Amino acid sequence: MNVTKNTSMGRSLWADALRRIFHDKTALTCFAIICLYVAIAVMSPLVFPDWSACHDYNHRNEAPSWKYPLGTDALGRSVVQKVFLGAHVSITVGFMSNVIAIPLGMFLGALAGFFGRRLDDFIVWLYTTIASVPGIILLIALKFAFADHKLFSGSFAEVDLSGMAGVYIALGLTSWIGTCRLIRAETMKCKELDYVLAARACGRGDLAIMFRHILPNVIHIGIINFSLGFVGAISAEVILSFLNLGVQDLPSWGKMINEARMDLVVGRWWELSAAVIATFVIILAWNIFGDRLRDALDPKLK
Amino acid sequence: MTRYVFRRLVQAVFTVFGVMLLTFVLFRIIAGDVSTAYVNQKLGIEARQAFYEKHKLDRPSIFNFHKRLQFIDNTTGSHVFTIKDISGSMAARALNLHLAPPRHSANPVGREPLIMASRLVFALSASTPLSAMTDNKPLFASAPKTDGVASKGEGSPSLRFTLSDGTQFEGFVKPKETCGEFITAIQACPNNRGKLTVAFSSWSLVNVFDAQFFWHLWENVTFQGRSYATNQTLLEIIGQRAKFSLSITVPALVLTWLISMIISCFVAYYRGTWIDKFGVLLTVLGMCIPYLAYMLLGQWVMFKIAPEYAAGLFHPSSIYVPVLIAVVAGLGSEVRFYRTIILNEINKDYVRTARAKGVPLTSILFLHVLKNCMLPILTDLISTIPFLIMGALLLERFFGIPGLGDLLLTSITSRDVPIITGLTYLTAVLYVISLIITDILYAVFDPRIRLQ
Numbered sequence: 160m161n162v163t164k165n166t167s168m169g170r171s172l173w174a175d176a177l178r179r180i181f182h183d184k185t186a187l188t189c190f191a192i193i194c195l196y197v198a199i200a201v202m203s204p205l206v207f208p209d210w211s212a213c214h215d216y217n218h219r220n221e222a223p224s225w226k227y228p229l230g231t232d233a234l235g236r237s238v239v240q241k242v243f244l245g246a247h248v249s250i251t252v253g254f255m256s257n258v259i260a261i262p263l264g265m266f267l268g269a270l271a272g273f274f275g276r277r278l279d280d281f282i283v284w285l286y287t288t289i290a291s292v293p294g295i296i297l298l299i300a301l302k303f304a305f306a307d308h309k310l311f312s313g314s315f316a317e318v319d320l321s322g323m324a325g326v327y328i329a330l331g332l333t334s335w336i337g338t339c340r341l342i343r344a345e346t347m348k349c350k351e352l353d354y355v356l357a358a359r360a361c362g363r364g365d366l367a368i369m370f371r372h373i374l375p376n377v378i379h380i381g382i383i384n385f386s387l388g389f390v391g392a393i394s395a396e397v398i399l400s401f402l403n404l405g406v407q408d409l410p411s412w413g414k415m416i417n418e419a420r421m422d423l424v425v426g427r428w429w430e431l432s433a434a435v436i437a438t439f440v441i442i443l444a445w446n447i448f449g450d451r452l453r454d455a456l457d458p459k460l461k
Numbered sequence: 462m463t464r465y466v467f468r469r470l471v472q473a474v475f476t477v478f479g480v481m482l483l484t485f486v487l488f489r490i491i492a493g494d495v496s497t498a499y500v501n502q503k504l505g506i507e508a509r510q511a512f513y514e515k516h517k518l519d520r521p522s523i524f525n526f527h528k529r530l531q532f533i534d535n536t537t538g539s540h541v542f543t544i545k546d547i548s549g550s551m552a553a554r555a556l557n558l559h560l561a562p563p564r565h566s567a568n569p570v571g572r573e574p575l576i577m578a579s580r581l582v583f584a585l586s587a588s589t590p591l592s593a594m595t596d597n598k599p600l601f602a603s604a605p606k607t608d609g610v611a612s613k614g615e616g617s618p619s620l621r622f623t624l625s626d627g628t629q630f631e632g633f634v635k636p637k638e639t640c641g642e643f644i645t646a647i648q649a650c651p652n653n654r655g656k657l658t659v660a661f662s663s664w665s666l667v668n669v670f671d672a673q674f675f676w677h678l679w680e681n682v683t684f685q686g687r688s689y690a691t692n693q694t695l696l697e698i699i700g701q702r703a704k705f706s707l708s709i710t711v712p713a714l715v716l717t718w719l720i721s722m723i724i725s726c727f728v729a730y731y732r733g734t735w736i737d738k739f740g741v742l743l744t745v746l747g748m749c750i751p752y753l754a755y756m757l758l759g760q761w762v763m764f765k766i767a768p769e770y771a772a773g774l775f776h777p778s779s780i781y782v783p784v785l786i787a788v789v790a791g792l793g794s795e796v797r798f799y800r801t802i803i804l805n806e807i808n809k810d811y812v813r814t815a816r817a818k819g820v821p822l823t824s825i826l827f828l829h830v831l832k833n834c835m836l837p838i839l840t841d842l843i844s845t846i847p848f849l850i851m852g853a854l855l856l857e858r859f860f861g862i863p864g865l866g867d868l869l870l871t872s873i874t875s876r877d878v879p880i881i882t883g884l885t886y887l888t889a890v891l892y893v894i895s896l897i898i899t900d901i902l903y904a905v906f907d908p909r910i911r912l913q
Binding site: 284285287288289291292293295296299300301303304394397398401402412413416417420423424431435438439442443446447 | 472475476477479480482483484487488491492745746748749750751752753754757758761764848854855858869870873876881884885888889892893
């Protein structure tokens, strides 16, 4: 009885999703681009360790050449190097803000959806409140509130909130709402299903049901939002840096656009276009990859 | 229905309260003391105190259980009621006795007693040491002389009281004196004879709410918060600036809506063909270009084509470029959203029935489908209206348009707290109202939805 396996046995959601992604050339291309950016982001601070000493006043505002493939900026620094370090900032901010936002949103959403009543009212109130303040105001406000503060000051894990950490913590604290909303709705649905009833009949406690039985069934929403959240985080970082509220001592794409805003009229296109294209490509890749991931992971869209 | 609306309104009140709480914590508690940006440090502590008092920053933050020491002048006359430091005393200054300057009326009959009040102190009682009321400021210019010397008269630090009927007397200030001792010493002065009474201010419910938090709520709700920088109320500022924001955002919204409706209908009509695919590709690409790039490129292109329009807001025609940029930047996501809604609708059974009956595709699309799509599209439109008044923050900053969005960014950098909190409150209120309207619209126009 050699029954072929794939017809008799159901595939798990994850295996199925992986298979779908793997067969999708567009998604794979986007994933490759993302991997490239991540590699650049990880490597560039190791390759170019000291950014503040890079200026070279003999080669200011030079057009692209063999020595400087993307030209130099107003202080004679290589634009390639600047873009790569900008990738470091962008990817770090995108990653860290989602590391904060997604678990926070999932946890609060699951709590609200599972326990309902007063807790639900409170969490819904919390996210409605935060959602009714325009996002950019909240971000700038948090960034300002963080201005002179440090987390865990004095300990080995001191975090200076005036720099990059401030940006991603502010982003993380403002962008959990979408995830929370979705997870809450999904948890409310899952709570009513038979397998939860069965688990309850077997005597499992509330927390065990929530973490062991419901959360694994809604975690794909977290993963989808993690990839789509990158888009928002990267754009927000660009805007914050443009307003001079972003990262201070490292170059970032928003800062590059801000510094080069008068260059276009004079004919110096390289710094601006490098930053814009770098931002555009990564946002495009995350957008498409996030969409494909959603198609692959969300069974309702099959 | 009425019950639902009522419940939504109650929720809305809670949400708006939450927003005010959030802005209070962010801008008044965490942000700390902002007076350094608005009061010249060289003017000294009095100027700063005056600033605090004007903007009610001298109040305690949440509840006011503080009391004052009140010097009540019971006499009537034409002199000015003053309390002055003489011979080395700094008590009047340290106790902040300029807080309630005496009002002087021409007609002394029936006027209320003049009151000079000291600094607010939490839990003030007769046993509170006088030095606890002075915020660590010294009561004396230098170390007071010993009691033996002081009793000889002249050199001892004291307060000179001048009452409105011209009575003058001096009360001595001693080190380590409690409030109770201070009061009895002054009331026992030989010249006093009940003309000047000293008492603790009474504690009342009004006082309890005389705190920063409740002033913050009041200022927000009435839009009477005064800018630290220009001293205008928020209402005046909105009156001056809202028109600039609206002149950019309203045309941009209308145009974006119209153009994206047309494009998405077109793309949905040709769904599945290369036109559709190309359109979707364009919208995705358009969504991924950073907003800043739109602004810079738009300005540059306009500078090449018609340089006179590319500058700031000098004449009415200057709104063309910002509006154009806002429209182009918003087109991608809108077209994509509308297309999804239209395609959702096209796949429904009634469309298939109509096609089977032989209704031409164009009339299905524009008579039936579009009508059914309008509800989600209109509600989406309504939910963006509250953000119109703030204008496009970045556009206003970039093109130097003196609207509310630009004001908000400026006041955040200069920490003009009443303006930031007031504008945030305004947006939040409009947003919450638009959400309620959206829900009600759904209930009215879509009979499948029941409000509970």
